[in-house]
Amino acid sequence: MTGWVLIVDDEEMIRENLKAYLEDEGMGVAAFESATLALSWLRGGARCPVCVMDMRLPDMDGNTAIRILHDLYPEMDFLIHTGSSSYSLPEDLRAMGLDDSRVYRKPLEDMAPLAAAVRALAAAREVRP
Amino acid sequence: MFMLRRPRSPRPPPRRWSPVSALGRGIRFKASIVSPLLLAEMRVARAGSDVFGWDYLVRGPAEKVNYTVLVLIPLILLVVVALFWCWLQRQEALHRSRQLQRELNERQRVEEALRESEARFRDVTEAASDWIWEMDEHLRFTYLSERFEALTGIDTRSVLGLTRWELAGVDFGANPQKWRKHRETLEGHLPFRDFIYQTLLIGGQSTGRYLKVSGKPVHDERGRFRGYRGTGTDITEQAKAEEALYQSELRLRRIIDLVPHMIFARDRRGHFLLANRATAAAYGTTIEALVDPSYPLSHGVPEEIEQRLADDLAVIGDWESRLIPEEVFTDHAGRVRTLQTMKIPFSEPGANGAAVLSVAIDITEQKQAKEEVARMRLYLKNIIDSMPSVLIGVDPWGYITVLNQPAEQTGGISWEMAQGRFFGDVFPQLEGQFEQVQQAIRQGCPIKTPRMTFEVEGELHYADVMVYPLMADHVSGAVIRIDDVTARVRIESMMVQTEKMLSVGGLAAGMAHEINNPLGAILQGSQNILRRIGPGLAQNHAAAKALGVDLTQLNRYLQERGVLRLLEGIREAGVRAAKIVADMLSFSRRSEALFALVDVEDMMETVLRLAASDYDLKKKYDFKRISIERAYDPALRAVYCDKTEIEQVLLNLLKNAAQAMAEAETPVPRIVLRTAREPGYAVLEVIDNGPGMEEKTLKRIFEPFFTTKDVGVGTGLGLSVSYFIVTEQHNGRLSVASKPGQGTCFSIRLPLVREKLS
Secondary structure, eight states, X not given: OOOEEEEEOSOHHHHHHHHHHHHHTTOXXXXXXXXXXXXXXXXXXXXXXXXXXXXXXXXXXXHHHHHHHHHHOTTOEEEEEEOOTTOOOOHHHHHTTOOGGGEEESSOSOSHHHHHHHHHHHHHHHHOO | XXXXXXXXXXXXXXXXXXXXXXXXXXXXXXXXHHOHHHHHHHHHHHHTTTTSSHHHHHHGGGSOHHHHHHHHHHHHHHHHHHHHHHHHHHHHHHHHHHHHHHHHHHHHHHHHHHHHHHHHHHHHHHHSSSEEEEEOTTSOEEEEOHHHHHHHOOOGGGTTTOOHHHHTHHHHHHOHHHHHHHHHHHHTTOOEEEEEEEEOOTTOSSOOEEEXXXXXXXXXXXXXXXXXXXXXXXXXXXXXXXXXXXXXXXXXXXXXXXXXXXXXXXXXXXXXXXXXHHHHHHXXXXXXXXXXXXXXXXXXXXXXXXXXXXXXXXXXXXXXOEEEEEEEEEOTTSOEEEEEEEEEEEEETTTTEEEEEEXXXXXXXXXXXXXXXXXXXXXXXXXXXXXXXXXXXXOTTSBEEEEOHHHHHHHTSOHHHHTTSBHHHHOGGGGGGHHHHHHHHHHTSOEEEEEEEEEETTEXXXXXXXEEEEOOTXXXXXXXXXXXXXXXXXXXXXXXXXXXXXXXXXXXXXXXXXXXXXXXXXXXXXXHHHHHHSSOOHHHHHHHHHHTOOHHHHHHHHHHTTHHHHHHHHHHHHHHHHHHHHHHHXXXXXXXXXXXXXXXXXXXXXXXXXXXXXXXXXXXXXXXXSEEEEEOOTTOOEEEEEHHHHHHHHHHHHHHHHHHHHHTTOSSOEEEEEEEEETTXXXXXXXXXXXXXXXXXXXHTTSTTOOOSOBXXXXXXXXXXXHHIIIIITSOEEEEEEOTTSOEEEEEEEESGGGGGO
């Protein structure tokens, strides 16, 4: 299975732009406006190694969504893309191996670094047994 | 005085010359020398004249002749003898008579001399101020010369027959010992001199007289004590004068003893001639001991003694009074006192002629009080000088009485010079305050004029002027206090701005999410558009080919129509808006969670890299042209801070410097990055050699939205954000030093205290 990238963001144009950029980079992208929709898609058997998660979602908090996804799919890695200025990583997320380099603040002037990070994480997952 | 009394004493009875007695004596004499026999016959003849001789001769020859012859011979013999005896007797008598005559003459001469002497004696006695007295062997007065009554007014008759102690009942009662001694003298029959007593009988009506008497015992030829004889004089006036003098002296003595100051007189060698009680007390001894010539001259501290003696001698030498304003005197208890001494020279018989009277007043406490006052005055002066406020003391008419140091500086005049001048003349900017001064004094309450504006060297200054009335007794006036609040006004306005910014920050934080999403859409959208119309992506070519569009041509078209430029404009506008939002977000307070120990040098280098690759800088200025000097203090390693925030500040400063130098076209642009360790602070400095700034600009440099750059070049928030980050978020200081043409130095000071927290 080629590396899918999961994007969860309630802002449509952000979602679509990210999707467009990553697709242009040759990645398979699944984008959802809520965590619930993403979860149901995943329950349908889809697998993806990297998720770009927004924080303010209509159904739940992005951190919670990450915790749930991490519980269900421990092999999944996360990037955080948030518009909140005061966001800082909770300790339990850090415990999962996340750090400040995973946090991307909106607006992104250039999506290249994010794309590079996704590619790097996906590649790392592929290598894993 | 010791003349014989009885001037009229009976003279020895004159001896009358008679021939019979002379003959009788002559016969006796003859008989003694002729023969005891004849004498015996004479005696027989005288004893019984009728027995023989005369009777026989008369009767004559009737008797027998031989008997007659026998009788005649002895008779003739007898006659011859008698005649011879008579002649002898006559010679004897003549001699005797001459001798008697001589004796008589001698006696008459002696008697004449005696009479003369007696007369002289009488005259002297009568004329003398003394009288003569006599006592019998029972020590009772038997005689008093007339002078007694004349001098004392005491009736002589009332005295005769009395003893002396009976005459002086009161005195006897008062001084029994004196009288006992006198009586012993008299009863011992000894002479005495100058015995003084008061004649005042107990219950007597006369006033007492003071008498002085001398006397010697009188003895008769057989050495028996016959009484006393002597002289007396009335010394009442003298005694009274002496008594008065004594009383007066006693009073004076009491007075000088009452005086709490030291009063003493000393001769030129330093011996005390007189001292009062205060002096004696200071020396820790008695007056008697002090004035004793044996009192040691060296009592006390040697230097003080020397000084005092020198002063005394100077006073004697000049013969002029002198006031010693301050003199150190260590008393017997070792307490050091300060005396103010008046020294007056005077002649003292028996003290080598000259002495010095000193009156010393203990001014120790006064001096201490004076020193305390002076100290207090200086203290207060220092206090008012230490105040940053300008203080001007004025009287009710506005004339200057006091200036503190800041006032002297402001007025450009010293206190001494300004005293007595009208304050409005010295401080023209305050002229309008005279009304307030008068009002404050009248009403007795301070009057404040806040935020008065002054023009100082073309700049606007603010000052709070307060007029305080002075409320001392009888002294009225006011103090004008001026506080230059220009800096405070600026800080206040900055704080107001800061508050504004904080609310902006709060607002920004609240809506950042809402703005960042559309901004993200704009920026990401622009990026995607530019990517998808460009020739760079393989997908583009595939899609174009499928639709029969020549991608190169399309691109040329977009170029031709300026679409690419417009799209770029959208992107740039989005970037700028994002920057403003980010800056505004910086005004919100950050949590301490982001604080960490940061290596200063690492941080500096990071910022240098960021600056070199900064999009704006790269576009407009060649950062690489600027030579960078590093002056890092090895003693300063880690600083506790929010790394990204301080990096932002440093980047701001670097960009600011680069922009300023580029704009001014500084020939050899150079930036010095310097770190240093100061007490309590880590100092990070960015120093350029650019055009520098004017004072006016400097003062406003940290104000939000203040910019010297062209519109659109900067947001005007850069330095105020930096200021906010350093001062509000890091509790540090951001300062700037600059002069036109001399470059600029920005200094960040971050507290080192936090180092300990880590």
